[in-house]
Each structure stands twice: as structure tokens, then as C-alpha cells.
Amino acid sequence: xxxxxxxxxxxxxxxxxxxxxxxxxxxxxxxxxxxxxxxxxxxxxxxxxxxxxxxxxxxxxxxxxxxxxxxxxxxxxxxxxxxxxxxxxxxxxxxxxxxxxxxxxxxxxxxxxxxxxxxxxxxxxxxxxxxxxxxxxxxxxxxxxxxxxxxxxxxxxxxxxxxxxxxxxxxxxxxxxxxxxxxxxxxxxxxxxxxxxxxxxxxxxxxxxxxxxxxxxxxxxxxxxxxxxxxxxxxxxxxxxxxxxxxxxxxxxxxxxxxxxxxxxxxxxxxxxxxxxxxxxxxxxxx
Amino acid sequence: xxxxxxxxxxxxxxxxxxxxxxxxxxxxxxxxxxxxxxxxxxxxxxxxxxxxxxxxxxxxxxxxxxxxxxxxxxxxxxxxxxxxxxxxxxxxxxxxxxxxxxxxxxxxxxxxxxxxxxxxxxxxxxxxx
Amino acid sequence: xxxxxxxxxxxxxxxxxxxxxxxxxxxxxxxxxxxxxxxxxxxxxxxxxxxxxxxxxxxxxxxxxxxxxxxxxxxxxxxxxxxxxxxxxxxxxxxxxxxxxxxxxxxxxxxxxxxxxxxxxxxxxxxxxxxxxx
Ligand SMILES: Nc1ncnc2c1ncn2[C@@H]1O[C@H](COP(=O)(O)OP(=O)(O)OP(=O)(O)O)[C@@H](O)[C@H]1O
Ligand SMILES: [Mg+2]
Numbered sequence: 001x002x003x004x005x006x007x008x009x010x011x012x013x014x015x016x017x018x019x020x021x022x023x024x025x026x027x028x029x030x031x032x033x034x035x036x037x038x039x040x041x042x043x044x045x046x047x048x049x050x051x052x053x054x055x056x057x058x059x060x061x062x063x064x065x066x067x068x069x070x071x072x073x074x075x076x077x078x079x080x081x082x083x084x085x086x087x088x089x090x091x092x093x094x095x096x097x098x099x100x101x102x103x104x105x106x107x108x109x110x111x112x113x114x115x116x117x118x119x120x121x122x123x124x125x126x127x128x129x130x131x132x133x134x135x136x137x138x139x140x141x142x143x144x145x146x147x148x149x150x151x152x153x154x155x156x157x158x159x160x161x162x163x164x165x166x167x168x169x170x171x172x173x174x175x176x177x178x179x180x181x182x183x184x185x186x187x188x189x190x191x192x193x194x195x196x197x198x199x200x201x202x203x204x205x206x207x208x209x210x211x212x213x214x215x216x217x218x219x220x221x222x223x224x225x226x227x228x229x230x231x232x233x234x235x236x237x238x239x240x241x242x243x244x245x246x247x248x249x250x251x252x253x254x255x256x257x258x259x260x261x262x263x264x265x266x267x268x269x270x271x272x273x274x275x276x277x278x279x280x281x282x283x284x285x286x287x
Numbered sequence: 288x289x290x291x292x293x294x295x296x297x298x299x300x301x302x303x304x305x306x307x308x309x310x311x312x313x314x315x316x317x318x319x320x321x322x323x324x325x326x327x328x329x330x331x332x333x334x335x336x337x338x339x340x341x342x343x344x345x346x347x348x349x350x351x352x353x354x355x356x357x358x359x360x361x362x363x364x365x366x367x368x369x370x371x372x373x374x375x376x377x378x379x380x381x382x383x384x385x386x387x388x389x390x391x392x393x394x395x396x397x398x399x400x401x402x403x404x405x406x407x408x409x410x411x412x413x414x415x416x
Numbered sequence: 417x418x419x420x421x422x423x424x425x426x427x428x429x430x431x432x433x434x435x436x437x438x439x440x441x442x443x444x445x446x447x448x449x450x451x452x453x454x455x456x457x458x459x460x461x462x463x464x465x466x467x468x469x470x471x472x473x474x475x476x477x478x479x480x481x482x483x484x485x486x487x488x489x490x491x492x493x494x495x496x497x498x499x500x501x502x503x504x505x506x507x508x509x510x511x512x513x514x515x516x517x518x519x520x521x522x523x524x525x526x527x528x529x530x531x532x533x534x535x536x537x538x539x540x541x542x543x544x545x546x547x548x549x550x
Contacts, residue, residue, distance in 0.1 A: 186375065187371065187375070187452060190371035190374065190375065191371055193371075193391070194370075194371060194391070197391055197392070197395070199391070199395075221375070221378045221379070224378045224383055225371070225374035225375050225377075225378045226374070227383075227389060228366075228369050228373075228374040228377055228378065228383070228384060228389055229369045229370075229371065229374050229389060229391060230366075230367060230368075230369070230389035230390035230391040230392075230395060230396075231391060307434050307437060307438070308434075309430045309431055309433065309434045310430040310433065310466070311430055340441070340455065340458070341437065341455055341458050341459045341462060342459075343459050343462040343463055343466075344463060344517065344518050344520045344521055344524065345462075345466060345517075347518070348517065348518055371452075372451045372452045372454075372455040373455060375452055375455070376452070376455045376456050376459050376528065377459075379456065379524070379527050379528055380459060380463075380520055380524035380525070380527065380528060381510055381520050381523065381524045381527070382518070382520060382524070
């Protein structure tokens with residue numbers, strides 16, 4: 001177990017000196033992002049961190065201890081904001097690593113015995129390394145979350161379900177369909193059917209360059225799931241090559257209504273929903 | 288004994304499945320329903336499953352059975368309100384409820400039943416399946 | 417791989433099947449599964465619990481909440497000491513049934529999960545393991 005090193009005492013007594021040096025260091029660092037963050041903000045963050053750090057270090061330098069929680073929470077806070085501002089991991093971690101030199105300076109001035117000095121420097125450097133790594137990890141995690149969220153938003157954006165008419169939805173698909181995206185498409189469409197009470201949904205694949213077996217099957221499953229819920233689907237925009245692929249792949253589309261264009265599909269949909277309202281609700285797809 | 292209530296709505300019967308059905312309850316419902324179709328001279332049966340969080344092959348089979356038996360007794364069956372997650376799962380399971388009509392909600396189900404019966408009265412109806 | 421929780425429940429009656437569904441749902445929620453993922457694992461659990469009861473003459477299910485890196489999953493292991501399955505390949509085909517079912521329980525639940533493993537010995541019993549990851 002480390003003996004209570006001088007570090008605790010020194011940071012308490014030399015607070016102002018350390019803070020000034022540290023902020024100076026950060027302002028001169030090559031990783032400073034004046035474009036992303038104001039100097040006053042940096043000063044404020046540094047002051048707050050040093051306060052929390054000083055408090056925690058009085059009880060030891062094991063950052064796993066609960067006493068370090070406020071420090072880590074604060075780091076979590078600034079890391080999150082820096083990720084959103086677009087800092088790189090090393091730019092974010094500089095916040096911690098740049099504290100090393102100012103601390104070393106005051107320790108060297110205060111500790112005379114070489115043995116004690118080595119011990120104190122060792123404690124300090126490992127402590128800051130741990131905090132720095134912690135920040136790096138946090139940064140990484142935060143960035144993954146941001147990317148993940150953006151991917152999801154992108155997926156949703158790229159699968160917009162639009163209401164064409166009372167009871168009629170359209171889902172114009174554009175771009176390559178992979179399994180994950182098709183899954184999102186499927187769930188979105190079915191959810192929108194429930195929300196809008198739409199009886200017919202047109203899935204338009206004019207903008208889809210190729211269709212493989214998996215995607216074709218996903219489409220068929222969407223149609224089948226919609227039918228179980230009580231809604232019909234029409235697939236439109238099947239280009240000749242895609243029709244050929246579908247037949248080659250042995251995918252059976254005979255149970256599904258298909259139309260050459262979105263306009264054709266819309267006409268059929270209008271007819272069917274119209275018929276439902278006025279005359280007969282039973283003229284659904286046969287099958 | 289615990290039973291799922293069957294409501295009469297004009298010429299139709301409405302069953303709202305609200306509990307997580309255990310197998311015996313499902314079997315009882317099947318028996319009760321066929322009895323009521325005859326007794327109430329019902330032309331249609333609406334099974335509202337909007338509260339069901341899952342449908343497995345057992346419940347799927349029960350729904351299929353009800354539809355077949357109802358048809359023999361000259362009544363149409365419509366399953367209404369299946370949730371998207373349930374529908375997706377059922378398709379993956381491999382169950383497509385052939386021969387069972389479906390509607391988004393009870394109102395739509397009633398419309399659909401009325402349409403079926405009108406069509407049948409005109410003698411040109413077709414049965415799904 | 418870390419096991420976050422690990423419990424065993426009996427499957428002796430049709431009420432137990434309902435119980436298995438409820439517990440699987442709770443655990444799937446605990447593992448923050450999406451609604452569709454929850455529904456899939458609960459449905460598979462319902463199928464296999466019924467097989468354990470009806471074909472295996474009762475048994476038990478072990479349910480485990482797992483974590484591997486940032487992935488979270490649920491594993492369910494159904495065990496019975498029933499008659500076993502003589503021809504596994506056949507039993508796994510869509511539509512094969514020795515009872516009056518639809519023969520979709522085994523093949524269908526396999527499609528609903530990420531991992532599927534089955535062992536059976538005639539006269540000794542059957543073990544089916546499934547896992548789904550979010
Ligand atoms: N635990 C088990 N012990 C013994 N036999 C089993 C077991 N599980 C499945 N089987 C055998 O495998 C066959 C197929 O099982 P599966 O669950 O796919 O269909 P099912 O139970 O007959 O019908 P359902 O579609 O209603 O589930 C069963 O009919 C049975 O013969
Ligand atoms: Mg089964």
C-alpha cells in the first residue's frame with residue numbers, strides 16, 4: 001500500500017500555482033482547439049476539475065474508490081461535450097495529460113528526499129495515466145454511441161414512409177438494401193400501418209439497384225406480416241433485370257400484387273380502397 | 288372455471304383475448320365459440336388479439352381451427368389487431384394463418400365481415416385460402 | 417462471457433408454459449432487447465416449453481442472462497427425461513409432427529434465435545438450447 005504521499009498535501013497548498021501553469025500548458029498545446037472551445041470555458045473546466053481532484057486525492061489515488069466518483073463523473077461530462085464538439089480522443093485526453101508537467105514541477109520543488117521524490121512522481125504519473133486512459137475509453141464509448149445513433153437516424157431517414165392518400169401508404173426505397181436496413185424498413189412500415197390505419201401500402205423499389213435472395217425474402221416477409229395485421233401491400237417498380245433475378249432465385253412472388261410503376265400501383269390502391277368504402281370490403285387480394 | 292368472454296354484436300360475435308392464454312383456456316374458447324355460433328345464429332366471428340404479446344403455433348392452430356369450424360357452421364372469421372412484432376415473429380415461425388381473414392381493428396373487421404356476407408348473399412363470394 | 421443471472425424453472429403444467437413466457441419476457445426486458453427481439457425469444461420459449469411438456473412429459477428450463485463485450489443475450493436450455501427423438505433431422509423439418517401439431521415448434525423456433533442446439537437420445541430424453549443476442 002502506498003504511504004500517504006505528499007501529492008495530497010501539495011495539490012492542496014499549491015492549488016493556484018498548479019491551476020495557472022496547467023491552463024497555460026493547455027493554451028500552448030498543439031492540441032488546443034480554439035475553434036471549438038473558448039479560453040474562459042477551458043479555464044472554468046480546469047478549475048472545477050482541479051478542485052474535485054484535490055478533494056479525491058486526499059483519500060488516496062485508487063480511482064476505483066467511490067471517493068473518485070465525482071472526478072470521473074465530471075470527466076464523463078466534459079468528454080461527452082467534447083465528443084459532440086468533434087474533438088479527437090487525443091485532444092480530449094490532453095486535458096488530463098497536460099496536468100502532469102505542472103504537478104511534477106510543484107512536487108519537485110516541494111520534495112527534497114530523492115527517494116520520496118521518485119515515489120511521489122511515480123504515484124502522480126500512474127494516477128494521471130489511469131485518468132487519461134479513462135477519458136480515452138469514455139471518448140471511444142461516446143463516439144460509438146454517437147455513430148450508432150447517427151446510423152439509426154440515417155436508417156430511418158432513408159426509409160421514409162409517406163401517406164399518399166387516405167388509407168394508402170407508400171414506401172419508396174432508394175439505394176442498396178442490406179439485411180439490416182430491410183429489417184428496419186419492415187418494422188417501420190408495419191408500425192406506420194398501425195398508426196395510420198392504412199389498408200394498402202405500396203413498396204416501390206424503382207430506386208433499388210439489385211435485389212438478392214435475402215432482400216427478396218425480407219420483402220415477402222413484410223408483405224406476409226402486413227397481411228397478418230390486416231393490411232395489403234403492392235410492390236411496384238420491379239425493373240426487368242430484377243424480375244429476372246427474382247425468377248432465377250426461385251422466389252415466389254405470385255401471392256403478391258406487383259405493378260410496373262408507382263403510379264399504376266396507386267391507381268389499383270385507390271380502386272381497392274374506394275371499393276371498400278362504398279361497396280364491398282371483401283375484394284382484397286385473392287388468397 | 289376461467290373463461291374468455293364472448294360478446295354478441297348484432298349478427299357477429301366478438302372475442303377479445305386479453306390474458307396470456309394458457310392452453311386449456313384456448314381449447315375452452317374453441318368449444319364455447321362453436322356453441323355460440325350455433326346458438327346465436329352468428330354470421331361472423333371477430334377475434335381481437337390486439338392485447339396479445341405473442342402468438343405461438345398453439346394459439347395459431349387454435350385460430351385456424353376456429354376459422355375452419357366457423358366456416359362449416361356458415362360463419363366468417365376475422366382476426367383483428369395483430370401487433371407488428373407479433374406478425375413479424377409469426378412469419379418467421381412459418382405460420383401464415385392461411386384461410387383466416389384479418390383486419391387492422393374491430394371497426395375494419397366489422398366492415399370486412401359485412402362485405403363478405405353481402406357478397407355471399409349475392410352468391411359470388413369466394414373464401415380465402 | 418459473463419453470466420449475469422442464472423435460474424431454473426420447472427415445466428410440469430400448461431400454467432408453467434405461461435410462467436416461462438412471462439419470465440423470458442422479463443429477462444429480455446432486463447437485457448434491453450428490442451420489442452421484436454423480445455417477441456421472438458418469448459415465442460421460441462413458448463414452443464420449446466410446450467414440447468418439453470407434451471412430448472418430453474415434463475422437465476425444466478434453465479435461463480441465463482449473458483454478456484459478452486457489449487453484446488447482451490439470453491440463453492434458454494430445455495431439459496426433459498422423456499422418450500427422446502429418434503430422427504432429429506426429420507423432427508427439424510417444417511411440418512413434421514408425431515402429434516396433431518403443425519410441426520413448426522422446433523423448426524420455427526430455430527429461425528427465431530441466433531444459436532440453436534439440440535441433443536436427444538431415445539429412451540433417455542431431450543435437451544434443446546437456444547440463445548438470442550441483441
Ligand atoms: N422434447 C421432446 N421430446 C420428444 N420428442 C420431441 C420433443 N420435442 C419435439 N419432439 C418431436 O419432434 C416433433 C416436431 O416438434 P415440433 O415442435 O416441431 O412440432 P409439434 O410439437 O408436433 O407441433 P407444433 O407445431 O404444435 O409445435 C414432435 O412432433 C415430436 O415428435
Ligand atoms: Mg411443438
